[in-house]
Amino acid sequence: MSIHTIGVIIKDWLIGLLAGWGVPVELSRLLIEVLTWAVGAALCIIAIMLAALVFIYLERKVSGYIQSRLGPTRCGPVGILQSFVDVIKLLLKEDIVPAEADRVLHTIGPILFLAVSALAYVVVPWDEGGTVAGKVDAGVGVLFMAAVGSMGLIGIVVGGWGSNNKWSLLGAIRGAAQMVSYEIPMLLALMCVVLQAETLSLAGIVEDQKGSIIAWNFLRPWMWLPVVLFLISGVAEINRTPFDIPEAESELVSGFHTEYTGMKFALFFLAEYGNLLLVALIFSVLFLGGWLSPFGYPDPLRLPGIIWLLAKSLLIVLIVMWVRWTLPRLRVDQLMGLAWKLMIPAGFVALGVMCAVIMLGWA
Secondary structure, three states: HHHHHHHHHHHHHHHHHHHHHOOOOHHHHHHHHHHHHHHHHHHHHHHHHHHHHHHHHHHHHHHHOOOOOOOOOOOOOHHHOHHHHHHHHHHOOOOOOOOOOHHHHHHHHHHHHHHHHHHHHHHHHOOOOOOOOOOOOOHHHHHHHHHHHHHHHHHHHHHHHHHOOOHHHHHHHHHHHHHHHHHHHHHHHHHHHHHOOOOOOOOHHHHHOOHHHHOOOOHHHHHHHHHHHHHHHHHHHHOOOOOHHHHHHHOOOHHHOOOOHHHHHHHHHHOOOHHHHHHHHHHHHHHHOOOOOOOOOOOOOOOOOOHHHHHHHHHHHHHHHHOOOOOOOOOHHHHHHHHHHHHHHHHHHHHHHHHHHHHOOOO
């Protein structure tokens, strides 16, 4: 049974319950729609928090394996409780605000960064008909996701500026320049997918890949370049190594969040791992068939679509972690040169190839 089917059953039951209490049907539908958005938003926040707990532990184990170390071993069996201990540590730490900092901006920065990260989750199609903001996604899902994703730099800039620290400000400026630069090849890759599926709906893009694994976008030869561009741009957008220039500890201490402690730092940390999961989810939706089974549609194994989506996303997360602990950090000039001299021209080439494929009727 899909998420959509379960949701319809619950909605119909609640509408019937309210109608039995004398509430008009139209008002009941409106109230249930508002409740659906609230519950969906809460579930998205919970998903980010759970992802952070799991990914922190997973990344330590992955890095330990790559660097021939053990990783967490003491807190719980094979160190599985280490993430929970980290949460307690951050909750108990004192919230220190520099004397010369702007207290309002210093507080708003991490909240904005996390809120923007959570907002993009509402258009992710978790299963067939299982999108929190289904009506938004049906019309402008891709545009909404791209617009909300680009707002993340506001939290970085506000946090860096509000800290009144030259290292934090320099990290924030680097972050803004990096995110603006890498959004261009990402959008060009997105345009290729939109042209292929002929829809701005993320759920519609998944529908376009229905069938077995050979129908997925990453196996279409003209989509290979957009796949590479989107994955590299996605890693750069979330400031992961080798693109973690905004928080480069070797020259900026800790970049835009140098002056943050306790829960405020935890919000930045939480949003970073939330963004990692979001990029993996969006990549899976665009190129790996989203919630679709690799064995065809309908799924012969009858697994819920969300299981397939999360499995594909976990694979992408592991690849990103592998890259982080393998490649060294780029210099600022190398990072910007990669975007403007190589990836943006490659993005226009990919878009031209996609247009040629459509004109020839191969898509």
